[in-house]
Amino acid sequence: MTEWDIKKLQILRTLSERGTVTATAEALMMTPSAVSQQLSNLAKQLGVPLLEAQGRRVRLTDAAHLVLRHAEAVFAQLERADAELTGYLQGEAGEVRVGAFSTAVPALVVPAVRELRQEYPLLEVRVREAEAAEAYELLLSGDVDVALSLAAHAPTARDPKFSRFPLLADPLDVALPAGHPLASAAGLRLADLSGEPWIFGGSGPWSEITLAACEAAGFVPEQAHSAAGWTAILAMVEAGMGVALIPRMAAERGDRADVVMRVLSANQPRRHVVAAVRRGAEEGRGVGRVVGALRGVAAARG
Incomplete structure (x- = not known):
């Protein structure tokens, strides 16, 4: 396969635009002999004549024009690559992979995207x-770039x-059947339940969170049924x-006509979400922009 030299192609392109070796040398800040030598080397590499004498000047051969037609496509693609690379360096292009637990995806990640x-x-x-354990394994192995989890299941700050990066404190509300005697009670506290x-x-994080919240309210909840979703x-x-x-983030996605969501009047339990x-x-910059967008969405939630 022919070896293409971008620098030499640029010299040929400039000669086509400027018309003379002298003008080409001035434009590229080279000597005329260096321009001639580079073009001679390019012709040898490609195996075709690129220049022919025309009096005291030179003109491009048909082969040179053919080469330049293809070279223009190469230059255009390199310009696009350069622009995309600049965008990547500025955090405006590229790929950032996010691992997040289920309720954080619709509530935080999707709005940020x-x-x-x-x-x-x-x-x-x-x-x-x-979930948290997998997310941090993926983060450590390089399979994701940002991990979202509950603070209780994240690595320590040390x-x-x-x-x-702290994102938000997600309030925990109580879900009651619509006909429950306490569904409309004023000043509902967790201890009332x-x-x-x-x-x-x-087992797992939600069991721990529920048990901790109820114990903080002064009782151990009777687990009548077990479910994770x-x-x-x-x-x-x-x-x-x-x-x-x-969690309020989960309740937003699961509205049901016969379920009443009640905000607790005192000692509202919360789960803290971090990235x-x-x-x-x-x-x-790409990772920074994603983290910044997540923090902005979290702040907007209050």
């Missing part, structure tokens, strides 16, 4: 749903491998099988 698409259409964000059958996961939990609440603590990146990666 929408904003970024408007401002930086060449910056592609790839999303992967992953972990030298990661940089953490101590005698109710509860629905929460058998919000759709299943809300369906059981709707059927009158028990009550549940629901994390490999330490130092926040200096990359």
Whole structure:
């Protein structure tokens, strides 16, 4: 395969535009002999004559014009590559991969992606749903660039491998069946539900959060049913099988006519959501823009 030399092609292109070796040399800040030597070497590389004498001047051969037609396409593509690389360096192009837990995807990640698409259409964000343990494994292995999790399941702030960024404190509301006696009670407190059958996961983060919130309110909840997904939990609440603590981000996606969501009047439990990146990666402009968009969406939620 022929070896193409971009620098020599640029000299040939300039000669085509300027018309003489002397003018070409002046434009490229070279000597005329250097221009002639480079073009002679290019002709040898390509195996075709590129110049022919025309009195005291030279003119491009048909082969040279053929080469330039293809070279123009190469130069155009290089210009596009240069522009895209500049965008990448400025955080306006490239790819950033985000790993996030299920309720954070529609509540935080998707709105952030929408904003970024408007401002930086060449910056592609790839999303992967992953719970905390998997998200940090993916982050450490380089399979994602940003991980979202609950603060309780994130690496500590002293972990030298990661940089953490607080996003929001997501309130936990109580889901009650529509006909429940406390569904419209004024000043509802979590302690008022101590005698109710509860629905929460058998293990894992949501079990821990529910147990901790209820214990802080002064009681241990009776687990009547176990489920990990919000759709299943809300369906059981709707059927009158028990009550549940629901993160507000999850409740927004699971409205049901026969479920009443109540904001607790005192000691509102919350779960804290954080983003994390490999330490130092926040200096990359693409990652920085994604983290900034996530923080902006979180701040807008209040």
